[in-house]
Amino acid sequence: MYAYILETGEEIxxxxxxxxxPWYPKIDNQWVLYIDAKEAGIYFAKLRVxxxxxxxxxxxxxxxxxxxxxxxxxxxxxxxxxWVDGNWAVNVYDLRSRASRKLSVPEAQLLTGDVSISGDxxxxxxxxxxxYDLQQDALFTIPTxxxxxxxVPVQPASPVTVREDQLYWALSVNGQVYHFTAPIIRGR
Numbered sequence: 001m002y003a004y005i006l007e008t009g010e011e012i013x014x015x016x017x018x019x020x021x022p023w024y025p026k027i028d029n030q031w032v033l034y035i036d037a038k039e040a041g042i043y044f045a046k047l048r049v050x051x052x053x054x055x056x057x058x059x060x061x062x063x064x065x066x067x068x069x070x071x072x073x074x075x076x077x078x079x080x081x082x083w084v085d086g087n088w089a090v091n092v093y094d095l096r097s098r099a100s101r102k103l104s105v106p107e108a109q110l111l112t113g114d115v116s117i118s119g120d121x122x123x124x125x126x127x128x129x130x131x132y133d134l135q136q137d138a139l140f141t142i143p144t145x146x147x148x149x150x151x152v153p154v155q156p157a158s159p160v161t162v163r164e165d166q167l168y169w170a171l172s173v174n175g176q177v178y179h180f181t182a183p184i185i186r187g188r
Contacts, residue, residue, distance in 0.1 A: 071113035082117035
């Protein structure tokens with residue numbers, strides 16, 4: 001896996017060719033988060049992070065689900081990484097302080113995934129869309145069906161994601177896709 005710096009034309013090696021599955025990289029600024037499937041089992045692999053500016057590369061997690069590539073079990077934004085570990089718990093790692101933390105949330109189900117992170121907000125699916133505010137240590141559920149649509153046959157069209165205190169998602173109704181956004185409003 002390579003990174004190409006447009007400003008300088010420099011090509012940087014991030015990781016060598018894996019023995020089996022692809023890396024599924026996630027990139028934010030100078031950090032690349034990727035699966036290392038060289039020694040992976042059937043359901044879990046290692047999660048690594050690489051800094052394309054300094055060349056630093058380290059193992060972040062020993063076991064992360066990777067058997068279902070249509071689900072996102074990890075995300076990176078700014079200097080934070082969120083992931084679901086081998087026990088289906090949601091975790092956050094701060095690249096500045098080099099500290100990790102397991103979120104104190106009710107026990108997750110096997111469907112935990114579709115992780116998104118931005119600033120102090122982590123979002124994931126676990127029977128419902130969940131959101132955790134790291135700043136206030138608050139967990140809440142995200143209602144994705146708007147008021148008045150309770151009896152409308154809606155299907156998810158995209159996962160819920162977060163960017164700069166805004167939630168984004170899409171729903172499908174009779175083949176028509178509707179996009180939604182909602183602000184995250186913190187209590188005092």
